[in-house]
Amino acid sequence: MSTDRETVWSYDTVAAEYAAEAAVMPEWVAAEMDAFVTELGGSGRMLEIGSGGGRDALELEKRGISVRRTDISEGFVELLRKSGFEADLSDxxxxxxxxxxxxxxxxxxxxxxxxxxxxxxxxxxxxxxRLAEATRTGGRLHASVREGEGEDVSTHGSAAAPRRYVETYWREPTLRSALTDAGWIVSEIRRCVGKPHDRWLSVRATRA
Known part of the structure; x- marks a missing residue:
């Protein structure tokens, strides 16, 4: 599996609480979304990986993009379906x-x-x-990963239920190489900061 099972269980357990915590979009994500939509020309059909509580999909649809919602967490998929959205359980x-x-x-x-x-x-x-194979030539990718070395187990968040997330960190040169090898042409990798010490590498890329 691509994702640690205890990580998936953690999201399943606190899906609604997590969705409420993440309801407000960080400024850097909004900026990346605006750039992504502009690059798509304001329309198109998009695959979303890790839809979570559905915040990003709603904002993308407001901007004219058709979204297929998917998540590896059954808790999130059920939450989205209960809210009236089509969503697929997918790894x-x-x-x-x-x-x-x-x-x-x-x-x-x-x-x-x-x-x-x-x-x-x-x-x-x-x-x-696999994401590249599913995307047309010239199609766009937004992906964001944490900047750093190695991997770690995070227990971040304020929901009451226990959480354990396995997270992998990346440096720009290694990330850029992985994207290129997988069939993506990297336009830009931006360094973005959310909460203090919450550093992200945000990818803008095109399907080769």
């Missing part, structure tokens, strides 16, 4: 990424905000390559 390492609404048609873009941090380093290139 991008192992599941078929074909769009059920448009079989045989590639996505115009992939949005993977703050979710690939949970992909094991040895699986990261495979996931990026």
């Amino acid at each position: 991008p390492l192992t599941e078929d990424l074909v769009d059920p609404q448009r079989p045989g048609t590639s996505y115009d873009g992939v949005w993977a905000c703050a979710c690939l941090i949970h992909v094991a380093r040895e699986d990261f290139g495979t996931v990026l390559a």
